[in-house]
Amino acid sequence: MDTKNPEEFYKRLQEQLAESTDWPSDYLYKFIVESDPSKIEKIHSIFDNTGAVIESKQSKKGKYTSVSITVNLKNPKQVIDKYKEVGEIEGIISL
Template sequence: MSTGENVSAGLNEDPYENFRSLLQQSVVFPTEYTFKFIIKADKDKIADLKAMFANANASISETSSSGGKYKSFTVQVFVQDGEEVIAYYKEVSKIDSVIML
């Protein structure tokens, strides 16, 4: 394999592959999964996050930072498998400046 082929092969890899493997090894599905996110205390971003879990019957708790500039969210939702967990992370990653823990 040439160096150019090696580089392009790396670009096609799934960035969630390691996480997918970890989920398969450490979580028994289906289960209630806990997500944790931090976002700026912006009404639109908060609404976007909550909308992503609106149809999932999720439990969402939020805490403001001491300065009030950020909010942390703990979201508990029932998921069928690791692919559903990854789908949520991919969707939430579309929110600008979100921190996923």
């Protein structure tokens, strides 16, 4: 993600998603976060009651956890809104 201008990044992503995908559609999110149970729980809570399938895997040394989330969303705006919510978690990396 372009950390210097996140709004421009999100705008471009939303346009690309609108052009390349028929909505509603499944979307796959991938995040890396420190293996802190409270941070992982925050990610889970953002996707509560959405029907999301969430898979977590710790790194070899256990310091980080990758979180993959597949969820059916109605439109590109919903994709961006979830990225913004998760982005508020300190130290999270969106892939």
